[in-house]
Amino acid sequence: MPRSGSRPQLYYDLGSPYAYLAVERAESVLGIRPDLRPILIGGIFVLRGEGSWSQTASREVNVAEIERRAEAYGLPPVVWPKGWPNNTLRAMRAVTWIEDPPVAEAFARNAFRRAFRSGRDLSDPEVLAEVATEVGLDPEAMRRGSEEDRIKELLRKRTDEAWELGVRGTPVIVTEGELHYGDDRLEAAAAGFR
Numbered sequence: 001m002p003r004s005g006s007r008p009q010l011y012y013d014l015g016s017p018y019a020y021l022a023v024e025r026a027e028s029v030l031g032i033r034p035d036l037r038p039i040l041i042g043g044i045f046v047l048r049g050e051g052s053w054s055q056t057a058s059r060e061v062n063v064a065e066i067e068r069r070a071e072a073y074g075l076p077p078v079v080w081p082k083g084w085p086n087n088t089l090r091a092m093r094a095v096t097w098i099e100d101p102p103v104a105e106a107f108a109r110n111a112f113r114r115a116f117r118s119g120r121d122l123s124d125p126e127v128l129a130e131v132a133t134e135v136g137l138d139p140e141a142m143r144r145g146s147e148e149d150r151i152k153e154l155l156r157k158r159t160d161e162a163w164e165l166g167v168r169g170t171p172v173i174v175t176e177g178e179l180h181y182g183d184d185r186l187e188a189a190a191a192g193f194r
Helices: 015-028 041-048 057-074 087-097 099-118 125-134 138-147 149-165 185-191
Strands: 011-013 034-036 172-175 178-179
Touching: 011 015, 015 057, 015 099, 015 172, 015 185, 034 087, 034 099, 034 149, 041 149, 087 099, 087 125, 087 138, 087 149, 099 125, 125 138, 172 185, 178 185
Parallel strands: 011 034
Antiparallel strands: 011 172, 172 178
16 A cells, blocks of 8 residues: 555656556556546647657657557557647547546546557547547537636646646656656556555
């Protein structure tokens, strides 16, 4: 059991394949289900002054590493959405709109699987509607709600708060006040958490 009784936090963006790997494994590695915290990686990129590795010469190396890790972790093969990285702003606003944490978590898990197991583009409103329906949400209510100014501001606020905490990318796992950056740091996070 965790020392303090608090749950670890896992910061993610639905466009991040490394975050997908972390969300898939976190509970089994940590021994407790983490509190999933949606942030906008694009906002983090702006704050740090540099973008994603997916737009650099290291893209192929990272893609191969993600595929290797998925296999090593016993996960299904990664299927990349056409045109990845796709714009996940709409998806991130949708998950931010969901007020019930278990439903938001189910939405995030299903969306990640749509993207990286089925190769579906999370910028497609139809894909998001399918995920919403799967978790018992009204897709049209989600679409309207996620376009509200208060939701846009909430996602910005959460991203800024993550930045202030020290989050510089996704995934980041926070345990006992310590930040662990990357899906491959789950074991280190678990060791410090128990």
